[in-house]
Amino acid sequence: MSRSSFLEQAAEFLAAADADEATFAAAREAFIDYIGVALAGSQEQVARTVFGWAAARSSGREASVIGSRDRLDSEHAALCNGVAGHALDFDDTSWTTIGHPTTVVAPAALAIGESIEASGREVVVAYLAGVEVAHRLADLTMPEASQNGWHTTGIFYALGAAAAACRLLHLERHVTINALALSLSRASGIRANFGTQAKPYHAGMAARNGLEAVSLARAGLTAATEAVEGADGFIRCFAGAAQHERARLERLEFGRPYDLVQRGLAYKRYPCCSGSHPACDLLLDIVSKHGIDPEQVAEIRVGTSLLAERELVCHEPRTPVEARFSMEFALAVILVRGEVTLESFTADILADPMVRQMMARVRMTVSPRLAALGFVGTAPVEMEILLRDGRRITGSRDLAIGNPECPMSEADRQRKFLACAGRSITPGAAADLYQQLLKIDGIASVARLAALMHA
Incomplete structure (x- = not known):
């Protein structure tokens, strides 16, 4: 049958x-x-x-x-x-x-x-x-x-x-x-x-x-x-x-x-395309560990997977909507402002001369090693940061925080909810709804x- x-x-x-x-x-x-x-x-x-x-x-x-x-x-x-x-x-x-x-x-x-x-x-x-x-x-x-x-x-x-x-x-x-x-x-x-x-x-x-x-x-x-x-x-x-x-x-x-x-x-x-999230987590870790000042950065070389390269299509974003699909913007905001939040995606921040300067220092290419993994969605990343004093910092990350293998904490999930809901209803109403x-x-x-x- x-x-x-x-x-x-x-x-x-x-x-x-x-x-x-x-x-x-x-x-x-x-x-x-x-x-x-x-x-x-x-x-x-x-x-x-x-x-x-x-x-x-x-x-x-x-x-x-x-x-x-x-x-x-x-x-x-x-x-x-x-x-x-x-x-x-x-x-x-x-x-x-x-x-x-x-x-x-x-x-x-x-x-x-x-x-x-x-x-x-x-x-x-x-x-x-x-x-x-x-x-x-x-x-x-x-x-x-x-x-x-x-x-x-x-x-x-x-x-x-x-x-x-x-x-x-x-x-x-x-x-x-x-x-x-x-x-x-x-x-x-x-x-x-x-x-x-x-x-x-x-x-x-x-x-x-x-x-x-x-x-x-x-x-x-x-x-x-x-x-x-x-x-x-x-x-x-x-x-x-x-x-x-x-x-x-x-x-x-x-x-x-x-x-x-x-x-x-x-x-x-982060409120942007997930293709950039492992890179965001990795850069935040590197900045925290090495205390990097944006003025020190000569170049950031980012190696991506096949899919991330096809998702992150806005290399010189002109609007906040485009910025959500830009590896260059996400990493520049981390270097200049230390975080990527709902408040990061505004016309003013997009026009910030220092943010624009840092965006120009990001080079995104497909990594041959990561391309060999096939068309995976998790956006594994390799990164090499070249500093003006000659130092070279490298790192890689397979998964962003928030995946089942490395979940957000309950406190982080609640903070995210309250921050989001607070854009539409009062903080008290958001807490009650949660x-x-x-x-x-x-x-x-x-x-x-x-x-x-x-x-």
Whole structure:
């Protein structure tokens, strides 16, 4: 007997998806991080622009917009909240997809959850299940999909958003399969748009597209059961003739264990592209150890991985948005100001003559040794600092702090949340929201949280 298709297996998994205590705790951590960065991102121009567009088109008011008292229909609320979560590039990262899961799947789960008055636990489990389905699709198509230039946040997580909604709505099996298949036709996002406002739009777009697919499937629209592995299906379109795809499909399992626990997520200490984060950690360590003054630096040579070189595309950034995708800017800010924070990405700091001077001293190239590792997302780095007195300091780092192997402390996670949320709500309200999110599994309706997510 032939094995069921990917989407049939996903539908069976979604019908009964649940989580043990440890798995739920991992999902809750991601949810809390997302809410914080979305509150901060809601104040960015890209979020305001998208909200204005969405508000003019919304057909209802069943879901909240984070950082605002306004309400929109579920699809447009998910769009806005996805953009807000990715606006600062401060949200979590999965190395399974080399993408950003929570800023897509959480907004979809929250929007549907609020519209049906689902509990906090139901929403978090739906988020967890949605990410799981997306990551098992990535197991069949990565790293080829990323190598081909796709922004994986946009191509994998429309499916994740649809899956989360299907779980919350307890749809019939055939409706779930159709919804998931329809979402695959909405998968999109190109890496050429990194360093522009289009990148956070990809996240909101994917959240909205997933919910649109569910709505259409509920209305009776049908799609292909073998939309993943069939001829000209997702695998062939996004990954080409992916090696070992059939073997990968035969080994496919959902939720045993969840990928969110098995491989985990990387949480960001810096509000910029993760491709620069190991280099930031390394330079901070070197500066601390050697007491380097920026005037002493003649040149910084940075050897990167293949992917980092394709992500960090803004070598002479002109705007704060571009600066988030600049290795040169991140390292220059560390040399001049000693840290990289939310306050680092302003026009004034970008125009600082000393920052510009230090940027010109950074030389980024692909390291042959790191290139040999393949298309990895973790952004390992090699660094050589040449000082004016003739000294040469070298170092390397494989992983940034925030990865599962070297996690942020609970205190650091809380500080990040409060700093982010404090850009949109009062410090007291931020502290209260943080405590409520820690107890989200006991919240009877996520609508209660909505009142805490705006000033």
